[in-house]
Amino acid sequence: MNRPLEGLLVLEFCQFLAGPSAGLKLADLGARVIKIERPKTGDACRQLSIKNLFVDDDSLLFHTINRNKESYAADLKNPDDLERLKKLISKADIMTHNFRPGVMEKIGLDYEHVQTLNPKIIFGVVTGYGNEGPWKNKPGQDLLVQAVSGLTFLSGVDTDGPVPFGLSVSDIMCGNHLAQGILAGLIKRAKTNKSVLVEVSLLESILDVQFEVITTYLNDGGKLPDRSGAKGSAHAYLSAPYGMYETKDGYIAMAMGNLPNICAIIKCDISDLYVEAGSAFENRDKLIVRLAETFKKEETKKWVNLLESHGIWCAEVLNYQTATTLNTYKSLQIEQQLDLGNGVKIKTTVSPIRLDHEKLLAPKAAPKLGFNTPDINKEFELENHT
Amino acid sequence: MRPLEDYLVIDFSQFLSGPSASLRLADMGARVIKIERLGIGDICRTLYTSNLIMNGESSVFHAINRNKESFEVDLKNEEDRDMVRELLKKADVMIHNFRPGVMERLGFDYPSVCALNPEIIYGEVSGYGTNTEWKNKPGQDLLLQSVTGLTSLTGNADSGPVAMGLSIVDMLAGAHLAQGLLACLYRKVIKNEGGFVQVSMMESAYDFQFETITTFMNDGGALPERSKRNNANAYLGAPYGIYQTENGYLALAMGSIPQLGQLLGCEKLEDYVELKEAFDKRDEIKTILAAHLLTATTETWLSVLEPADIWCADVLNWNALMAHEGFKVLNMIQEVEMIDGYKYETTRCPIRIDGELLTSSKGSPKLGQDNERIIKEFITQNTIANA
Secondary structure (H helix, E strand, C coil), X not given: CCCCCCCCEEEECCCCCHHHHHHHHHHHCCCEEEEEECCCCCCHHHCCCCCCCXXXXXXXXXXXXXXXXXXEECCCCXXXXXXXXXXXXXXXXXXXXXXXXXXXXXXXXXXXXXXXXXXXXXXXXXXXXXCCCCCCCCCCCHHHHHHHXXXXXXXXXXXXXXXXXXXXXXXXXXXXXXXXXXXXXXHHHHHHCCCEEEEEEHHHHHHHHCHHHXXXXXXXXXXXXXXXXXXXXXXXXXXXXXXXXXXXXXXEEECCCCHHHHHHHHCCCCCXXXXXXXXXXXXXXXXXXXXXXXXXXXXXXXXXXXXXXXXXXXXXXXXXXXXXXXXXXXXXXXEEEEECCCCCEEEEECCCCEECCEECCCCCCCCCCCCCHHHHHHHCCCHHHC | CCCCCCCEEEECCCCCHHHHHHHHHHHCCCEEEEEEECCCCCHHHCCCCCCCEECCEEHHHHHHHCCCEEEEECCCCHHHHHHHHHHXXXXXXXXXXXXXXXXXXXXXXXXXXXXXXXXXXXXXXXXXXXXXXXXXXXXXXXXXXXXXXXXXXXXXXXHCCCCCCCCHHHHHHHHHHHHHHHHHHHHHHHHCCCEEEEEEHHHHHHHHCHHHHHHHHHCCXXXXXXXXXXXXXXXXXXXXXXXXXXXXXXXXXXXXXXXXXXXXXXXXXXXXXXXXXXXXXXXXXXXXXXXXXXXXXXXXXXXXXXXXXXXXXXXXXXXXXXXXXXXXCCCCEEEEECCCCCEEEEECCCCEECCEECCCCEXXXXXXXXXXXXXXXXXXXXXXHXX
């Protein structure tokens, strides 16, 4: 396939999730991505495991985020290595880093210096909280960014206190934004023939995720979100029935819908709670509790069949075991297998973007630390610096 | 100069997924024209959330559709369809999120549009793909969260399924669509080729979960288990979570348990010397930690932990966040103005390019506000040229 970023060279000085997830997206779109890693240790994510799962020497997490890339080992504090990197940078189209403010300046690989090495570079920077202000040196860690951003008052029920999203949502959205910015930078460069600086931060990204509700807050006299006290409620700003309800054998999710109509179908009497359209908001908590009593009486499949036959938007709540057996899951081809050699294979996801009718399959496994160093030295003639 | 200056985007999409992608393109400099249904427009105009109506339309519509124009047409009327075709001939990008089959019936499916304009980038968002068993199901955010296992990651072990309290899957699909479109626009600049970009909310939801679903795929199908209390990530050990203090809350990301015990003056924690206990005994550890953190203020704990480089933070709501210098310095809020002079505040694009904030003072469009100008610019001229 003719991938859009074919022929482009990306140097990734990033670690962990935000920057490397952007690198993965660029790789799947056709770019060649080389991770620049510290000798002996590499990307700290190599040793950061979840459930202690490792594949060979590296964590499964590292493999997930860094497939379809190469690895070049270089010590930024070693003058010879730094010279090699500068030569490599002069050949690159894109470089990304997520060091804290000031680090790249010390090494001489900040944007200003890099422009003199390569006046056409796209230079992508990820920070936690931007380059200025009292938070600029705070660690750019996902949970902490969620905590300061107000996001934790949007999920769960009001008696829970703050409830964080159970995934690194700031990192992942920031990676998405970095990828977008870099792609826009490439378009700009094609017209101006000049370098482009792209900057994103975890905090700005998680604020962008909240753009709808923050806009509501800003124009509603600063009224804070008011989560429901009823279990299963799914959105602080949406009225009943929006949420998830326990059934006899599981849970059903109900999207927004005409409440009296839905209650007539499931035979749930809400006449005392619902007297006008505004009641769906005003009596949200009581209505959710009332609906929950009815849903508890039958099995999920029965409710879904009944409601869907009336065109009501609902779904069974699934876990990974049940979700991954769906025909739709299989026909969307969400999984691909990576071959690590020596008979070791792992499964992971494919890029979610389909281009020109094709999935962007890329089953190349993540590189061992420094695996490509000798070849890259040869290809870019970096050896004469040693 | 904005990267997408001089690009024209024709956007048929409604709600959030597609329109959030065109908002990004607009902020990057493209001109975005919403194609809206006669008399009704984007359903999001009247999809009320929070009861907040601003200048006659929902707050959510204003957030998603600023910096765009509106062209109100009846797609069932041949004359109107002709006008839209004229626009598509000039367009660089087209976006839609109709259910499968609708664009084929209207004559705006990819092959038809490609025949009008072979270099167009055609973007399409669906709930579950265009050729699957569930292709006709509604692509609604909460339902997508529910069927992809996402609701088993947030909240505590006994919370039941807990949704992420935002339309996160819509936003992810929009972000992925924007990436596909931008990548194709780059290819177009280099090779003068068009492209066809498809995303589905289901694939986007799994991309979001790529770490956890990959763990599931390679761990014998074991399901994620949230901790009994203070859960923030089903796959991480103590202390990862948010804890109540005497006067608020504290988020704690990392840190060895005995060290935390020493710093916080909590002797019981000093017994957990084995590294793997942080995960294996996380419920026990979190219970001890939670009880202890209640005994002093958030500020007290931060003053002990931050100097020791323990990753922690205060937990803020929007009032506290927006009063903080760390937020103000970002200049994240901008004021925009609609054609009738109505002004409102909203967030800006989160990306900075060449040090510039991608702000724009243009508010959301009134339904059909740009019809006359668009017709004059694209259609009348063309007719005259052909005469």
